Amino acid sequence: MAIRTATKAEVGAEIVAAAETLFRNEVMSHTGHANLSGRISSQEMLLTIDGQVRNLTTDRLGVVNFDGTVLEGELDPTNAEIITMHSEIYKLRPEVGGIIHTHSPNLLAFALAQEELPCRYEALLRFGQASQVPVAAWAPRGSERSVSAIVDAVKQFPDTNAVILANHGVLVFGATPLAAASLLTVLEEAAEAELHARALGGAKDFPEGALDQVLASMARVRS
Numbered sequence: 001m002a003i004r005t006a007t008k009a010e011v012g013a014e015i016v017a018a019a020e021t022l023f024r025n026e027v028m029s030h031t032g033h034a035n036l037s038g039r040i041s042s043q044e045m046l047l048t049i050d051g052q053v054r055n056l057t058t059d060r061l062g063v064v065n066f067d068g069t070v071l072e073g074e075l076d077p078t079n080a081e082i083i084t085m086h087s088e089i090y091k092l093r094p095e096v097g098g099i100i101h102t103h104s105p106n107l108l109a110f111a112l113a114q115e116e117l118p119c120r121y122e123a124l125l126r127f128g129q130a131s132q133v134p135v136a137a138w139a140p141r142g143s144e145r146s147v148s149a150i151v152d153a154v155k156q157f158p159d160t161n162a163v164i165l166a167n168h169g170v171l172v173f174g175a176t177p178l179a180a181a182s183l184l185t186v187l188e189e190a191a192e193a194e195l196h197a198r199a200l201g202g203a204k205d206f207p208e209g210a211l212d213q214v215l216a217s218m219a220r221v222r223s
């Protein structure tokens with residue numbers, strides 16, 4: 001899998017568009033807190049400089065090396081804390097080009113309950129989530145223990161493109177920042193529908209082989 005390289009301007013525009021998408025799709029929590037990043041190269045990412053991404057502009061993004069060095073821009077200390085949460089995913093998953101962390105309300109309910117999100121909504125398959133979303137155990141935000149719990153969850157579920165952060169929120173990744181925003185939107189819908197379905201006796205699993213059938217029909221549309 002080739003590692004994506006893109007210019008700072010391209011990735012910056014994508015991050016701004018991804019943040020707008022999250023607010024437009026109404027998947028943000030009341031605080032508007034999030035952090036977003038986009039890969040520039042095999043070693044560097046563009047990262048939001050603080051946790052407020054409402055009306056985000058490209059001057060509120062900084063260039064950060066995966067070793068943690070801030071190369072351009074001034075990161076708020078609260079965001080310096082979360083660098084490794086992003087950089088470790090880029091190192092682990094060369095195909096990932098965009099990462100978003102939010103406290104999206106329905107996903108947050110799963111985070112507080114420390115419950116994984118099952119994969120039972122067809123849109124999840126289409127937007128790149130073909131496994132349940134695992135839960136990473138809680139540890140203080142940005143701590144080594146917290147990041148290693150996330151890394152362990154991603155290693156344990158190689159098909160997942162998201163991790164629920166126990167008692168905190170969610171981390172979602174994709175080929176680009178916009179792909180991550182689309183997947184996050186669908187995950188928030190899935191979490192909301194799972195909770196509603198409980199009133200009807202609970203959501204049901206897909207039949208065996210559902211993913212293969214969806215992939216085949218997506219391939220037919222593309223060809």
Ligand SMILES: [Zn+2]
Pocket residue numbers: 101102103168169
């Ligand atoms: Zn957070």
